[in-house]
Amino acid sequence: MSSEIKVVEVKRIPQKANIILGLPDAGLVGSIAATHVIEEMKLNEVGFLESKLFPPIVVVHEHTPKSPIRIYGEKNLFVLVSEMPISPYLVQPLADSLVSWLKKKNPQLVVSLGGISRQDRVEIDNPNVYALPSDESILKMLSSLNISIFEEGLLVGSYGVILKACRLEGIPAVYLMAESHLRYPDPGAAASALEVVNKLINTNISTKALKEKSEEIKIKARDLMKRTDYTMNEMQKLQEQEIPMMYR
Amino acid sequence: MQGGEDPIDLFTNQGWNIRECCIEPLMHLEDTGESLRVTMDLPDVKKEDIDVIVTDKTLEVRAKMRRTYKFSRWGTVQRSVEFKSFKKIITLPTTIDPNKVASRFKQGILEVILPKKQTTKRIKIT
Numbered sequence: 351m352s353s354e355i356k357v358v359e360v361k362r363i364p365q366k367a368n369i370i371l372g373l374p375d376a377g378l379v380g381s382i383a384a385t386h387v388i389e390e391m392k393l394n395e396v397g398f399l400e401s402k403l404f405p406p407i408v409v410v411h412e413h414t415p416k417s418p419i420r421i422y423g424e425k426n427l428f429v430l431v432s433e434m435p436i437s438p439y440l441v442q443p444l445a446d447s448l449v450s451w452l453k454k455k456n457p458q459l460v461v462s463l464g465g466i467s468r469q470d471r472v473e474i475d476n477p478n479v480y481a482l483p484s485d486e487s488i489l490k491m492l493s494s495l496n497i498s499i500f501e502e503g504l505l506v507g508s509y510g511v512i513l514k515a516c517r518l519e520g521i522p523a524v525y526l527m528a529e530s531h532l533r534y535p536d537p538g539a540a541a542s543a544l545e546v547v548n549k550l551i552n553t554n555i556s557t558k559a560l561k562e563k564s565e566e567i568k569i570k571a572r573d574l575m576k577r578t579d580y581t582m583n584e585m586q587k588l589q590e591q592e593i594p595m596m597y598r
Numbered sequence: 599m600q601g602g603e604d605p606i607d608l609f610t611n612q613g614w615n616i617r618e619c620c621i622e623p624l625m626h627l628e629d630t631g632e633s634l635r636v637t638m639d640l641p642d643v644k645k646e647d648i649d650v651i652v653t654d655k656t657l658e659v660r661a662k663m664r665r666t667y668k669f670s671r672w673g674t675v676q677r678s679v680e681f682k683s684f685k686k687i688i689t690l691p692t693t694i695d696p697n698k699v700a701s702r703f704k705q706g707i708l709e710v711i712l713p714k715k716q717t718t719k720r721i722k723i724t
Contacts (some may be wrong), residue, residue, distance in 0.1 A: 472704040533626050534639040534707065565642035568706065569667055569681070572624055572639075573613070579624075 355401040355440075355447035363396060363421070363428055365456045368551040371448075372431045373508050374578040376465030376587070377530030378571050380509075382540035383463045383547075384431040386560045388422045393429060397421035403443055409433050426458065427553065433574065435581035436508045444508060449515040459488075459551055460516060460523035462509040463543045465530030466500075467590065477529035477542040484516045484523040492524065495549050500527060506587045524550065532587070533579050535571035537564035619666075620685040623659070623708075627688065633713040634694060640684055642667075645703045650710060652696045657688045657710060 372384020387393070398417035408415045418434040436444060452460060466480060480500040483489040492499060505513075509525050516523035526546055530539035541557040548555055560567070614621040624639040640648065640661045647662040661684045668680045694712040701710040 472707050472709075531639075531707075534624055565664075565706070566667065568639060568641035569621075572621070575624055576613070 354403055354443040355399055357397060357399055357421075357447065357451040359397040359421075361394075361396040363423065363455060364426070366458050367423070367426045367428050367455065368458050368553075369423075369452065369455070369460045370427070370429045370547065371460065371462040371509070371512070372429060373462075373464075374432060374435045374574055374581075375507055375509065376467045376532050376582070377528075377534065377536030377539050378575055378578060379465035379528050379530050379536055379539045379543055380463040381431065381433075381574065382535060382537050382560075382567060382571065383543050384429050386540065386544065386557070387427075387429050387547075387555055388431065390555055390559065391427070393422035393424060393427070395420055395422050396424075396428065399430075399444075399447075401443070401447075403440055405434065405437075407434050427551070435574075435578040437581055438585050441508050441511055441585075445511040445515050448512060449519055449521065452516065452521050453519050457521065460484075460512075460521060461547055461550060462512060462523070462525040463540070463547070464507075464509050464525065464527050465532070465536060465539050466527035467532035467587075468529045471529065471531045471536070471539075474529055477536075477539045479526055479528045479542050479546045481546070482513060482525040482527070484513055484521065488522055488524055491550075497546055497549070500525075504590050504592060506585050506589050507582070532582070533575065535568045535575050537561070537567045614681070615685070616679050618683075618685070619680050620683045621681050622686050623661075623684045625686060625688070627691075629691070633711050634690060634692065636688065636710045636712065638684075638686065638708045638710075639706060640703070640708050641706050643684065643706070648703060648708060650699075650701050650708070652694070652699050652710075652712065654693050654696055654715065655690055657690060657712065659686050659708065659710075660684065661708075 372380040374381045399419040400417055407418045409418050419432040421430045480498045481492045482500040513523055513525045526543050528539035528543040530536040537560055541560050544555050544557050627636050642664045643661045649660045651658040666680050666682045670678050693715045695715045698713040
């Protein structure tokens with residue numbers, strides 16, 4: 351495992367679990383979806399990430415200082431959520447450490463939740479979700495479930511790097527991208543992503559409360575979205591909207 | 599913090615104003631060439647509760663939320679605060695024509711199109 355970032359298990363996370371990653375990205379889709387899963391399923395904290403590379407941020411919940419990146423879960427479902435954007439210099443160390451840890455955990459499936467920005471998002475009532483698989487067997491599963499496949503393009507940020515590393519290490523993984531706002535919190539897109547998660551890993555996560563509280567979530571997520579927007583600019587996230595030069 | 603200073607004064611330029619119970623909305627401004635396009639995220643707001651006021655150099659948006667949002671322990675103030683509205687005043691990077699401004703509000707996103715004041719002139723080459 352890369353020693354730069356450590357995954358600390360406070361309670362042992364078993365092998366063969368499904369692991370959801372919710373990092374701040376376009377529309378905060380992953381952060382919103384991951385937080386909702388944790389609240390809806392009343393998951394307890396079982397671990398966290400720590401590193402000298404992290405900015406000096408401590409999150410305080412119920413008078414307890416915590417790492418900004420934490421893992422919640424039980425039985426065969428675990429969720430990693432981050433309350434800080436992943437700066438460009440952290441992307442590769444995070445991917446290296448996470449994938450190294452995932453390899454030891456031999457997961458059933460790793461599901462990264464994110465957004466794919468649409469300039470005309472306000473015209474979309476039901477965001478579509480695109481999936482990028484780590485290997486052909488995941489591709490077959492996605493196709494059998496009629497989930498749209500992300501065929502061509504550029505991906506900027508942690509998720510693309512993590513998925514590529516999972517592919518190289520033979521870890522079954524999928525990156526789900528819901529059509530979303532780029533710069534505004536998008537609970538609607540998060541709900542669409544979770545509906546696909548339910549199909550993939552046979553869960554029954556209700557999105558009713560997420561849709562009902564969407565306006566409140568947008569207000570609460572405002573400051574994390576601002577910081578994430580700054581980080582996305584640093585990474586030149588808008589490159590995702592470019593036409594790639596090569597098609598092979 | 600100097601002695602006797604009200605901590606609330608420290609929080610009027612951070613994107614929120616506790617005294618006025620308002621927060622700044624998330625906003626994006628882009629220059630599309632012939633106009634400026636401003637979008638703002640205004641969750642839990644009705645169209646009829648939004649005020650958009652323009653001059654040739656500024657855009658002001660005020661919007662009342664449908665309900666009050668209360669946070670029991672807000673940031674470094676660590677006390678209960680309430681927010682009831684959004685407020686944002688922008689100085690525009692270029693002069694616009696207030697008579698041609700258009701706006702729409704859909705799915706919680708306010709879009710304001712501000713055409714630039716035309717100062718171009720065709721020059722005849724002799």
